[in-house]
Amino acid sequence: MSATAAGVAPFTGDRAESIEMIRDSARGLLGSDMARVRKLRFTEPGFDPALLRQMAEAGWIGLAVSEDAGGTGLGQAEMVALAEELGRASAPEPLIGCALSAHLLAAAGEGELLGQLLAGDAVVLTAWQDRANTLSLAASADGARGFVLGAAGATHILWPVQEGGRVALHVLARDQVEITTEATQDGGHLGTIRPLPWSGHGPGRHVADDIGAALTEGLDRAALATAAALLGGMEAAFAMTLDYLRTRQQFGKIIGTFQSLQHKAADAKMQIALTRAAVEQAAAALDEGAPSHLVSRAKARASEAAMLVQQACVQLHGGIGYTDDYDVGLHMRRAMVLVPAFGGAALHRRRFMELSPELEDA
Template sequence: MSAALDNDELAEATRLLRESAAGIAPRGGDRRRVRALRFQPPGFDPALLRAMGEQGWIGLRLPEEKGGAGLGLTALCALAEELGAALAPEPLIPAMLSAALLAAVDAEAPLDGLLSGEALVLTAWQEAPSALAAPGTAEAPRLFIPQAGGASAFLVPVRQGDGMALLLQPAESAELSLQKTQDGGFFGTLRPGSGTPIGTVSPGILADALEEAALATAASLLGVMDQTFTLTLDYLRTRQQFGRPIGSFQALQHRAADLQIQIALSRASIAAAAALLDEGQAPRAERRAAVSRAKARASDAAMLVTRQAIQLHGGIGYTDEADISLYLRKAMVLASQFGSAAMHRRRFAEEAREDEA
């Protein structure tokens, strides 16, 4: 959290963020827009990404002197939750990751274009599935780059000695292949080529940026499951069987209560992790453990809630035409981004032991 903001100011900033999100990507979701963008390159609306840049969202975490808003992770998680609930396919979190790295090396030209939403710079950091570490291997293909087909350039971290050199590689010269994702977007695989060195950062700066992206993704999953639950409750209240709403059946009420508990636990875990990182005083092991706990819980809970919602909708829920299926597809993609639940559980166990020592 910015030192200039007290709790009341942070609450007001968070409220305004949620309201601005409702104006661009309503929580209820424009599901016709989502369907129209599915499997159509680049998989998102560049105009809407520009609108997000105009709102200052891409630079939300950057200090004001770098062109940002200087807000903390509590505010970011609130925004990510709203966009998750709206099923927004725009790659805001990956763009924010790139903004953090570009700001760290004072790369003004690409940073200005990224913050405005006029250009999309994506960081090609991942070399293995279900990972949250960037080895920076020079020749290794970079995997699972979200919505890579819409990028104007790629930021490629390459280890050099004790640091990470950042290479800016224009999209037009990139050796890039695209694969469709379950939610209708695209993942890119990039083979690093000739890029322009723009600076060097410590591995810790990149690691911290990835931690924030993982926590923001957990918040997006929270939005997905929360809106899924809302739609499911509406269905249970209106769907009639044997002359009464099926939501009046005790067995279904129990299942709904269990899902609500999972959502509440995820929300508490994400809020606790965001507050801990905003304070900035906890040891690295404790911070990493908090992020892993939140991401593992959100990934597991989102898959449980969305799958159960499909079942509670009955046969129609299993069809692609049913809007509820869009939430399951989104959860399937987000659950493994910036580390799967299994990876984060392993890391939580390791970091918790280190913190206790």
């Protein structure tokens, strides 16, 4: 069995050390206190702008943006490690959405707004879809677009538009759009964005003629980062569950000694290991410029495994796991929001079948 298939990171030496340093940095900044997450639920913007600025100052938003464009110039393996820690902390900050916008702005050569985003002076999110569970760009240039996590905190919106067979990029300031929000299961929100009436060629300010390839690549990166966040949430919930199984007593015995519970925990551990292998292999493939079908495999597996593992963790806690006061439920609610983000399991299974070179040659 290969190192990747076994769930071991496929990196050694300096690269492995760099990834571990990012993990340590993320854990130090995010902490492990879920009280912060609870305090932010059902508020707007639903995240801590000051912490998002700290993330930007730490180089997280521009982690995979080239140094020439003002970013950190690291790879997808580092971004995956960071996203995993975000998921482990159930952090509501829209870092993945901001990283997608940074990627598009860098491709467009829009240095001024990119600099503001990377410095934490702007919160730039991308509105690209007009229906759920799709990776396709909205058909209309001026119709409503939705499913933007953390939209209430945005200072700017990126608005890709089909123009003459290409994908142009426009930037809209906050006062050029109407944003309505809908609460999500984790206490955050999804935003629906409508551009206000404009004159000229398309909404807002035109900044690039063709970012189609960058949008496709950026959505791949965002889908993989979301899979990694789901992985981090699974591992955090599972660690809490193991602690509970080792300490909770029933009928005079530690419940972790009950064989039926051991079987359920073993199934959850297997799902986590398979997800880690898929996510890390996809990150390594993206860094090597390989086809993106591995991203779809990772997102499909993470989306399915997350719900299986989170439900198992809640059940293994018994009645307390179903209460809102217990932290394991926060991870399950976060997973319910992230599973459909950037495409759910069914979409990515279909996409894997379409893109897989092995299947094409069969």
